[in-house]
Amino acid sequence: MSTKAAFPAFWPIPRGASPMTRALAFILCISACAMNVARAGEYEDAAAAMRRNDFAAAFKQLKPLAEKGDARAQADLGAMYFAGKGVAANPKEALKWLRLAADHGNAPAQFNLGTMYLEGQVVMRDYKESMKWNLLAADQGLAAAQVNIASMYYDGVGVAQDYKEAAKWLRLAAEQGDADAQLNLGNMYVAGQGVERDLLRGYMWTQLATETLSMGDNEKKSLREMSAKSLSAEELAKAQTMVARCKESKFKECD
Numbered sequence: 240m241s242t243k244a245a246f247p248a249f250w251p252i253p254r255g256a257s258p259m260t261r262a263l264a265f266i267l268c269i270s271a272c273a274m275n276v277a278r279a280g281e282y283e284d285a286a287a288a289m290r291r292n293d294f295a296a297a298f299k300q301l302k303p304l305a306e307k308g309d310a311r312a313q314a315d316l317g318a319m320y321f322a323g324k325g326v327a328a329n330p331k332e333a334l335k336w337l338r339l340a341a342d343h344g345n346a347p348a349q350f351n352l353g354t355m356y357l358e359g360q361v362v363m364r365d366y367k368e369s370m371k372w373n374l375l376a377a378d379q380g381l382a383a384a385q386v387n388i389a390s391m392y393y394d395g396v397g398v399a400q401d402y403k404e405a406a407k408w409l410r411l412a413a414e415q416g417d418a419d420a421q422l423n424l425g426n427m428y429v430a431g432q433g434v435e436r437d438l439l440r441g442y443m444w445t446q447l448a449t450e451t452l453s454m455g456d457n458e459k460k461s462l463r464e465m466s467a468k469s470l471s472a473e474e475l476a477k478a479q480t481m482v483a484r485c486k487e488s489k490f491k492e493c494d
Contacts, residue, residue: 294325314340314348349376366397382412402433421448
């Protein structure tokens with residue numbers, strides 16, 4: 240479901256049920272965006288506070304930056320108002336700051352706005368708007384937005400159902416190491432949805448996904464065993480070689 244930036248911090252928010260596992264996240268910025276040098280240090284102080292979960296301190300540092308037009312600060316302020324981190328939850332304020340950041344081209348804000356339209360949170364559900372904002376974020380290389388787009392094509396939500404398009408967007412996210420995308424892409428290879436059925440590639444992407452998926456060890460073990468179940472010993476050895484090559488190449492050699 241370009242040049243890649245690092246967006247490591249995620250806050251879970253409720254998402255609609257779907258056959259496709261989505262990127263269950265409301266994303267913070269904490270990214271390397273170009274900005275005024277003087278304000279760069281101030282933003283990094285706020286980012287450091289967020290990384291140590293001191294959201295109250297981060298909020299105090301972010302608010303004046305956001306008011307001066309810093310898109311990263313605006314994006315994070317919107318996320319904090321939405322989640323009630325460091326400040327009382329305020330959906331209207333969340334929407335205000337996210338829109339400002341999204342209009343300034345901030346990818347995490349665009350993704351968050353797209354997610355809100357997709358799920359009908361704070362705003363009325365609007366699949367056209369969701370696709371618009373997710374595409375803007377996805378075109379900047381944001382994997383979570385790419386998974387959102389894949390899920391819309393997979394489910395036929397706001398667009399005609401198109402497994403091939405879903406697989407395309409999942410591949411982009413999977414090659415960035417997104418575990419949800421890797422798992423879903425593996426499932427599509429096993430089912431032959433949007434791609435030619437390939438149990439070895441299904442195994443490869445599933446195995447890679449289980450290395451970073453947020454789930455218990457027993458669940459991960461079950462996924463690994465299921466993906467290996469239909470493979471012969473020879474096929475399994477080949478698939479394991481594919482896993483190693485893909486991982487060593489940082490997902491660049493996964494064919």
